[in-house]
Amino acid sequence: MKQIMGSTDESIDKLNEYEVGQKIHDFLLQTKCLVVLDDVWETDTWEQLNRSIRAFPDAANGSRILLTTRKDIANHVQIPTHVHPLKKLDEEKSWELLSSKALPSYKRSVIHDVDEFEKLGRKLAKKCDGLPLALALLGGYLSKHLNAREWSDILLDWPSTRNGQMVQNIVGRSYKDLPNHYLRSCFLYIASYPKDYIIDVPRLIELWIAEGFIPKIPNHKLEETAEMYVAELAQRSLVEVIERSRAHGCIDIINIHDILHDWCAKEARRDGFLDVKNETTGQVGEPASSNNLVSYRSSFQSLSNEILPGTTNIRTLLGFELQSASVPKLRLLRVLSIEKSTLKDFCTVISGCIHLRYLRLGNCGGVVLPSSIGQLLYLQTIDLRDSYLESQVPKSLWDIPSLRNVYLDDGFSPPPPPAKSVRLNHKELQTLFLGISHVGTKLCFHDMVIFLGQMNQLTTLFLMIFPMPTEAFSLFANMPHLVDITLGQLGVLYKLPHEFPQSVRRLVLYADVIRQDPMPILEKLPCLVVLKLEGYEGKTMSCSAQGFPQLQELELHRFSVEEWRTEEGTMSKLFILTLWKCEKMIKVCEELLDLSYLSHVTLAKVPYF
CATH class of the missing domain: 1.10.10 (Arc Repressor Mutant, subunit A)
Incomplete structure (x- = not known):
């Protein structure tokens, strides 16, 4: 109903099935539309939608309903229907798919008797009856067993089953063939x-x-x-x-x-x-x-009732789109991941989960973390992105020595502990994602720099602060392992520092204004593959020969340069170029557009030239 009518009214969640069906019926009765229902696997699904409830009116207004389903279910629909059966692959196409998986070019070069494999492979492809999934799965299995005798044995032992069971048999074979438990x-x-x-x-x-x-x-x-x-x-x-x-x-x-x-x-x-x-x-x-x-693991998906695990000894609890998630006290819980759900009494429950290693709450409401969260000494990952937190994250979180990944978003990141009392021992911390809506009196950025500067094993740093002081660049001096950096929103940046980690592969910098050409500094980063920049206001931008040796993707936002100068040999591996809202970029050098690897160019809000 929300998708069809475009409504976000929370009262919809309180309607029963009949009321929802009636409202959809009344809406579609007045509207010419195309409704697509993907993956209708059971006849009961259509019966429930259009016999018990009659959600779709039989109105002669040009509306259409498109189902993707199996042929037997399509024939079951009791309304004027056109069934379009998907064609199976012919023998040649079947062999092409199977061989692309089983005998890719890099493996063909080391096989002595390719003809023998092709002869057996074509026979096996024919056994798959033109089903792409069966062909892909079997090809993946065969690629691990480049032995003509084994291919022959599979052909001789091929079971006589219907299509559905054939795929199940191949999946079972592939699963058992996985190298370890x-x-x-x-x-x-x-x-x-x-x-x-x-x-x-x-x-x-x-x-x-x-x-x-x-x-x-x-x-x-x-x-x-x-x-x-x-x-x-x-x-x-x-x-x-x-x-x-x-x-x-x-x-x-x-x-x-x-x-x-x-x-x-x-x-x-x-x-x-x-x-x-x-x-x-x-x-x-x-x-x-x-x-x-x-x-000892349970996954609850799209339930309107409260979560009630079958055992209090459960180790893993995952929830997806739960109307009301009331998690009981689970003292042995190791993994808790819930998204798009409303939580009840979460604070009192989580404090007793002393064995917890993973905590993710995505797009959840009712989230309150206890002050005792620092006692979860085995916690490796905490991910609270896009959730509404009703209180700040306690400072004790940073006392957990086992943290590997921290994601805190939507302005509720905690201020760091006072500089003199920092007791960080985060040898495991690799990913830090902080989104802070504003820097006020409660958060001294100088203390933040000292606080973050001790996390010297980080490989990923995402720091989004409004506004972001340029002092943030001093963090890199003690972060030699950084591979992925995102910084924003910087104010006026007069010039970029020279101290970027040489290991960085992805760099994203968002600034209101960049005064000096950033390219002469960034082009020297030897491993840089992805670069996204915003805010440069100089007249010209220059890239020298041999600059950006590994760069494959370049995205520029709000660049006001009038000329882009490049020397031959620069950006030799550039694959994707995106220019967004670069109104004054009148001249893009022809040499850049002629790069041999350049395949995708996107111009958004850029004057025609």
């Missing part, structure tokens, strides 16, 4: 997210680490090992890559196919690994039986 746990854990959820990989990695799924490997950070796990799942087509980080070269956003999600949910419950509950399907997985193990 850590990676199998990481894969099953994805079922804790709702279907079609766009998964932020850095956040997922933080969860995996808190759960203990990432083993310690000599000379590797836990995050690096976790990134390799994500890449392994993607290579096997068990997850789909949505976006990669240009700055860091790793996978940034993923999702998982519904069929794989269902498989993970069933397997996770069967193993006592995870329970998933939502309002539509109840408890996902097979019916409970006497041999089911008790799960």
